[in-house]
Amino acid sequence: MAVPAPNHPCWQRLASGGLSKLKTQHLGTQLLTKRIERSADPLPVKAAEIQAFFTKWEKVLPAEVAQLTSL
Numbered sequence: 671m672a673v674p675a676p677n678h679p680c681w682q683r684l685a686s687g688g689l690s691k692l693k694t695q696h697l698g699t700q701l702l703t704k705r706i707e708r709s710a711d712p713l714p715v716k717a718a719e720i721q722a723f724f725t726k727w728e729k730v731l732p733a734e735v736a737q738l739t740s741l
Contacts, residue, residue: 671735696727
């Protein structure tokens with residue numbers, strides 16, 4: 671499965687708390703989750719950061735990418 675487009679609604683859901691429901695053992699993803707949870711950035715900025723992360727690491731995180739649209 672490919673990473674959803676930047677305008678897909680899943681990024682807003684993930685940025686507003688859905689990322690904490692992601693099941694992962696990948697340390698980088700866990701660190702991203704904590705940073706996003708603590709960030710005071712506006713939702714669109716968080717969503718863009720999450721989308722950029724998964725675009726970059728798509729090949730390394732196939733199980734996590736498969737979960738994105740269902741969270």
